[in-house]
Amino acid sequence: xxxxxxxxxxxxxxIGQSMTLQCTQDMNHNYMYWYRQDPGMGLKLIYYSVxxxxxxxxEVPNGYNVSRxxxxxxxxxxxxxxxxxxxxxxxxSSLDGYSGNTIYFGEGSWLTVV
Amino acid sequence: GEDVEQSLFLSxxxxxxxxxNCTYTDSSSTYLYWYKQEPGAGLQLLTYxxxxxxxxxxxxxxxxxxxxxxxxSLRIADTQTGDSAIYFCAEKKAAGNKxxxxxxxxxxxxx
Numbered sequence: 001x002x003x004x005x006x007x008x009x010x011x012x013x014x015i016g017q018s019m020t021l022q023c024t025q026d027m028n029h030n031y032m033y034w035y036r037q038d039p040g041m042g043l044k045l046i047y048y049s050v051x052x053x054x055x056x057x058x059e060v061p062n063g064y065n066v067s068r069x070x071x072x073x074x075x076x077x078x079x080x081x082x083x084x085x086x087x088x089x090x091x092x093s094s095l096d097g098y099s100g101n102t103i104y105f106g107e108g109s110w111l112t113v114v
Numbered sequence: 115g116e117d118v119e120q121s122l123f124l125s126x127x128x129x130x131x132x133x134x135n136c137t138y139t140d141s142s143s144t145y146l147y148w149y150k151q152e153p154g155a156g157l158q159l160l161t162y163x164x165x166x167x168x169x170x171x172x173x174x175x176x177x178x179x180x181x182x183x184x185x186x187s188l189r190i191a192d193t194q195t196g197d198s199a200i201y202f203c204a205e206k207k208a209a210g211n212k213x214x215x216x217x218x219x220x221x222x223x224x225x
Contacts, residue, residue: 033212042118042202042215043157058212090156103213105149107156 002026006091006106013081013113021076021109023091031094032074033058033103034066036087043090049074081113118205118216125222132190134219136203139184143205146179147213148188151200160188160201190221198223 004025013019025032030051035043035058045058049068063085065077074093078085091106118138126132138146144165149157163170163177163186170177176189186203200220204213 040122040217042204042217043213044215045212048212102159105156105158108154 004091004093004104004106006089006109008109009107010110011112013078013111015081015083015113017081018077018079019081019111020078021089021091021111023074023076023106024072025074025091025093025104026072027093027095027104028071029093029095029104030071031096032068033092033094034064034074034076035090035092036060036085037090037108038087046076046089078111083113085111086113087111117214118203120201120203120216120219122217123220123222125224126193128193128195128223128225130193132188132193132197132221132223134188134190134201134203134221136186136188136216137184138186138203138205138214138216140205140207140214141181141184142207145206146177146186147204147206148175148177149202149204149215151202151218153199157202193221193223195223195225197221 007022033048034046037043044060047066049055052071055066089109092103094103120136147162148160150160151157174191178187200218202218204215
């Protein structure tokens with residue numbers, strides 16, 4: 001299993017541009033998440049999904065959109081990039097909402113908005 | 115204040131023990147986790163503890179949970195240079211599967 005795979009790993013965007021961060025998992029997990037990590041801070045939840053066709057807002061959803069058309073994929077869309085969205089983005093997945101343990105993380109996507 | 119708080123930095127000599135502390139506010143937390151993040155990498159789950167336990171040991175790692183004080187600690191025995199990283203504690207509340215993370219403790223291991 002590859003686990004959770006994110007692309008791209010690095011990206012520089014100009015203010016106002018749009019882009020999609022891709023995330024896919026091959027573990028047949030129902031739950032998927034997008035977090036952002038700002039320097040010196042913990043991770044903040046942007047959006048999450050409990051299954052295909054179902055998404056919900058996390059703590060910091062403004063400026064982002066998600067979709068979950070398949071179990072495997074959970075792309076994160078930035079419509080009008082702003083400097084405040086400069087951050088490291090982590091996608092994650094877990095089997096369900098009840099297991100006590102592992103939430104698996106991708107390796108991160110470093111995004112800079114200039 | 116923040117839901118989960120950690121000290122920012124810890125410096126330790128190679129071979130010594132490291133203790134990383136974390137406090138949280140939600141008494142309904144069901145699981146508490148420790149993640150390790152090495153430079154330029156994602157988060158790696160180190161260990162976790164269920165809220166009805168007060169201690170868990172896994173090789174060089176010992177997790178202590180004081181539920182009354184809402185205090186969690188991670189002890190790394192015989193700290194190695196490869197243990198230099200940022201360590202995040204996280205709590206999972208009773209409802210849902212979302213994690214709330216602390217700000218991370220940067221551990222620097224000196225030879």
